Amino acid sequence: MWTFSCPFIAYGDNALDYLAQIRGKKAFIVTDKNIVKLGLTKPVTDQLDAANIEYQIFDEIEPEPSLTTIKKGGIAVGQYQPDWVIGLGGGSCMDAAKAIIILLVRPDLDPDGIVASDTYNFRDKARLMAIPTTSGTGSEATWAIVLTDTEFQRKVGLGTTECMPDVAILDTVMVAGMPPQLTAETGMDVLTHAIEGYTSTWGTSFTDAPGLIATRQAFKYLAKAFQNGDDLEARQEMMYAATLGGMSFGNSMAGLGHSTGHALGAIFHLPHGRTVGLFLPYTMEYLINGSEETTAKYAEIARFCGIGSGTDLECAKALVARIRELAKEIGQPFSVKDLNIDKAKYEESIPGLIDRALNEVMTITVTRIPGEEDLDKIFRYAYDGRTIDF
Template identity: 50%
Template sequence: MWYFVSPEIVFGEDAISHLDEICGKRALIVTDNNMVTMGCSEDVKKHLVNAGLECRLFQEVEPEPSLTIVKKGARVARSYRPDWIVGLGGGSVLDAAKAIWVLYERPDIRPEEINPFDSLQLRQKARLITIPTTSGTGSDSNWGLVLTDKTAKRKLGLGSREVHADIAIVDPKFASQMPPQLTADTGMDALTHAIEGYTSGWKNDFSDGLCLKAIQLVFHFLPRAYRNGDDSEAREKMHNAASIAGLGFGNSMASIAHSAGHSLGALFHISHGRAVGIFLPYTIEFAADVSASNYAEIAHLLEINTEENNPVVSLVEAIRNLAQEIDQPIKIKDLGISQSRFEKLLPKLVSYADMDTQTVTASRVPTTEEYERLFRYAYDGKSVDF
């Protein structure tokens, strides 16, 4: 038995005006200072007011949201008593909105206790709307969330099938202001979600088509969105791709590019998309034999020339070319991390990746020793041959 979970998704130009029609009394808009400065929160508020709702802002979400900030947001929610929580922002904000919502509904639990096995009985007090402003995370359309334990310097990968939005508003205008670097980082995250979702140990008939479509969209439109942020078609397609990939991998799972990326991101403060994007080619090489036919299907879909090389080699080459086209690093060394610092933290890098929830869903699960080698190969930019 398995499940397919999805919010109602409103997408395309002016999707935000759907908010004019929602029913409710009070909305707590969870966001960050950036969104307030850019006027996005005011825009959202305007539509909620049109629907007759009172609004309050909680704009304190930081990148890599901490346990402390989501507890603070939940306290605000408990005093304001909203019947809608509206997350407006990138992955960090949307993950924080999910956690704030859960803690508002369930003041008796700790954020670390959000897991797929215990029923949360949500939606007694409020429902959730997600409005993504980057095109990568997929948090708007799936039920995962990542919080950071700042004291232990650890990322906590959490999730529950109940923690998905009721409505996701995928309106490209909110992503149109992303600077090129953010477009590239988040775009690589979307690609990693889609490829890992299509090849993880939990892939299934319902998620496969979504993942493939998202891969195709990213390959076609990410370079265009990166080169020209005013390319409205590319922006819209990338915004859709990110949510489609979120839905795809959210209903299968990601894999070890995410485990390794979470670990690297937590220890060296590398953005999520940048970190997972670096590992994607190495982890494909690592799983080349067990997932050969799936990688070949992706290569075929992308019309990659596979006559000279085997399809996995050709696919990896195409991903590296894409990464270089959008000025992404292709090895850890490119991030300016010195060899000595890397070696010093390598045992931690390996142990965090080993314990990450995405490791168990890999089509080929690395041993601790293999993880160490994977990190070393990714540091030097060597093709994985073991």
């Protein structure tokens, strides 16, 4: 049996007005200090005030949130006993909210003990809302939680299907002020989710549909949003593309760009979108070289987005070239070397990178599953910016 899940979505102009309609008494807002400083909590708390809903702001979430911070949030939510938990921010805050709401009913748990096979029934106590302020992770429409184990420098993918937010509110005012670099990095994450969701071996027609549209919109609007942050149409379309991307990979699975990118990000402490976007074209080349099935799917994407012409192989290669062109246009690195990572240090870390990538489920939801040897080569080629020729 397969299932498709997504939240109830309020979107469009004044989408935050939806907050006035929710029923409840107390909301626990999970966010970060930067979001508070930027004034992005205010439009939310104004609505809660108007609706007579009390709230408490927990603003201690750091980018790529650590297990320790989640534990702290768990204690705070336990003391407050809300009937709504609101993840307000980028993927880090939304993911943190998903973990924290579980600790509300299971204060005994260590956050990395949240497992997909368990049932938590947190809705007996509180409901979950996500309000994204970046257009990237799609966390508002997935049940995935990505936390960082700082002790072992590894990312931990957690979550259960219960962690799908009940409500997602997509209001352009929350993303309109993103600086260009954050726009670019989170936008590359959208593109990677959409393409990997569409080509995942766990994909279905339900995940193909949002994956295709999200890819097309990212090609159409990402550079515009990067170049002119005031282009509200581009901002809105990228925000929708992020959610659609989440619906796609969240109901199928991401792929090799994510497993390799996660590994690099965990060891060298780099933002998620920058690393997965960097590995996307290399891992696509790897799949093209060994899988006619995925090549055909890339060609479908290319044709749908009006990229390239000719055979499946030609279209698939044109898609990879278009991704590289877009990445360049928005100032994203072409190779690991461009990230100013010392070559000797990088080479030393390759066994660790391989080990982390091999431990990700996303490494096996593709049509050509790399072993240690191929991963070693992928990591080395990506450092130098070489075309994957194996």
